[in-house]
Amino acid sequence: MASLGRLYSMFDDVVLPEDIPYAQMSDWEQKFLYLVARHHVNGTGALVELGSGGGGSTYAIAKGLRENPAFDEKKGRLHAYDFFRVGKGTFATQRFFKAGKAPEGGNSFREDFEAALAPFMGFVEVHAGDIWNTSDPQDKSPIEFLHIDIAKTARVFRCVAERFLPRLEPGAVVLHQDFASPRLPWLHHSTGALLPYIEIAGAPIRSTLVFEVVRPIPAELLERIAKDEYTVDERLALISAVQDEVDLDHTGRVPFKQVLELAKAYVCHYEGDHRRAWRIAEPLLKDPYLSETRADHFAQLRRALGEDAAPAPAPSRVRRLLRRVTGR
Numbered sequence: 001m002a003s004l005g006r007l008y009s010m011f012d013d014v015v016l017p018e019d020i021p022y023a024q025m026s027d028w029e030q031k032f033l034y035l036v037a038r039h040h041v042n043g044t045g046a047l048v049e050l051g052s053g054g055g056g057s058t059y060a061i062a063k064g065l066r067e068n069p070a071f072d073e074k075k076g077r078l079h080a081y082d083f084f085r086v087g088k089g090t091f092a093t094q095r096f097f098k099a100g101k102a103p104e105g106g107n108s109f110r111e112d113f114e115a116a117l118a119p120f121m122g123f124v125e126v127h128a129g130d131i132w133n134t135s136d137p138q139d140k141s142p143i144e145f146l147h148i149d150i151a152k153t154a155r156v157f158r159c160v161a162e163r164f165l166p167r168l169e170p171g172a173v174v175l176h177q178d179f180a181s182p183r184l185p186w187l188h189h190s191t192g193a194l195l196p197y198i199e200i201a202g203a204p205i206r207s208t209l210v211f212e213v214v215r216p217i218p219a220e221l222l223e224r225i226a227k228d229e230y231t232v233d234e235r236l237a238l239i240s241a242v243q244d245e246v247d248l249d250h251t252g253r254v255p256f257k258q259v260l261e262l263a264k265a266y267v268c269h270y271e272g273d274h275r276r277a278w279r280i281a282e283p284l285l286k287d288p289y290l291s292e293t294r295a296d297h298f299a300q301l302r303r304a305l306g307e308d309a310a311p312a313p314a315p316s317r318v319r320r321l322l323r324r325v326t327g328r
């Protein structure tokens with residue numbers, strides 16, 4: 001089994017087909033998924049992808065598994081979880097349809113996903129729908145490969161933390177997509193809490209942080225993560241601990257220390273402490289990467305601060321009249 005660190009020297013060996021399905025991630029990340037599936041997986045546990053979308057990431061994993069001599073297609077399964085449909089609150093894009101948009105009156109891209117993954121459907125198992133409904137709370141079977149590209153809300157992250165993280169044992173590998181998104185700080189502080197039990201593979205690959213579990217993770221810690229039983233200060237300290245472990249991503253594009261600093265601002269923002277959020281965010285305006293790629297984040301944080309400071313709207317005439325009558 002290749003150590004995860006060794007996979008970084010193998011990018012040039014990977015050739016993915018030109019017509020691989022559209023993916024909401026970089027080629028680098030697709031290639032790393034392939035490399036982990038090809039060289040790291042050894043068939044000892046479940047293989048799980050949370051947030052398969054149109055199959056661009058699933059395809060890379062499935063191709064790696066097919067070329068991995070340790071993977072037995074007759075027995076092994078790659079579990080693919082997704083809504084497999086577009087619509088409000090799904091975080092799925094119309095680009096997951098083969099045609100690039102949903103057909104008249106249709107919202108499911110499951111058929112397109114299965115057609116794109118046809119060469120591998122013998123070992124890909126689709127779990128279509130809200131992950132809270134499609135995952136089994138009783139399933140405690142060990143997971144050896146976990147790609148997380150679904151935790152776009154705290155509600156969904158809770159499901160991941162409750163039902164999937166407890167199934168990780170030493171040797172398991174986790175790939176956290178969207179780790180470069182400051183709006184998802186639960187990815188960052190939960191990783192901080194796991195640090196004593198994991199080894200980060202190396203520099204993040206664009207937006208993906210990869211780690212291996214190296215020690216059993218205590219059940220109480222996992223419960224604390226799932227219930228998010230941390231104060232704001234504790235969450236900020238956990239993110240700082242991750243900042244100590246990461247810097248520029250492997251391709252030299254994403255400055256993770258700064259990205260995670262902005263994630264701290266979002267911890268405060270979600271708690272309604274907009275002043276503290278802005279105090280953290282404002283100095284980051286000077287960072288060229290963040291000011292170029294996250295202008296909308298700064299605008300959101302500044303707007304929230306402005307809304308806090310704005311005077312309460314003047315009472316309407318009707319309300320003034322009511323007040324006079326009721327005395328309230």
Ligand SMILES: C[S@@+](CC[C@H](N)C(=O)[O-])C[C@H]1O[C@@H](n2cnc3c(N)ncnc32)[C@H](O)[C@@H]1O
Nearest residue numbers: 023024051052053057082083092130131149150
């Ligand atoms: C960023 S996309 C995944 C992209 C995909 N991995 C790729 O490489 O193109 C996130 C996916 O998470 C799915 N998703 C978000 N919340 C979900 C939930 N509660 N249950 C099931 N799927 C969910 C969306 O349908 C969406 O396809």
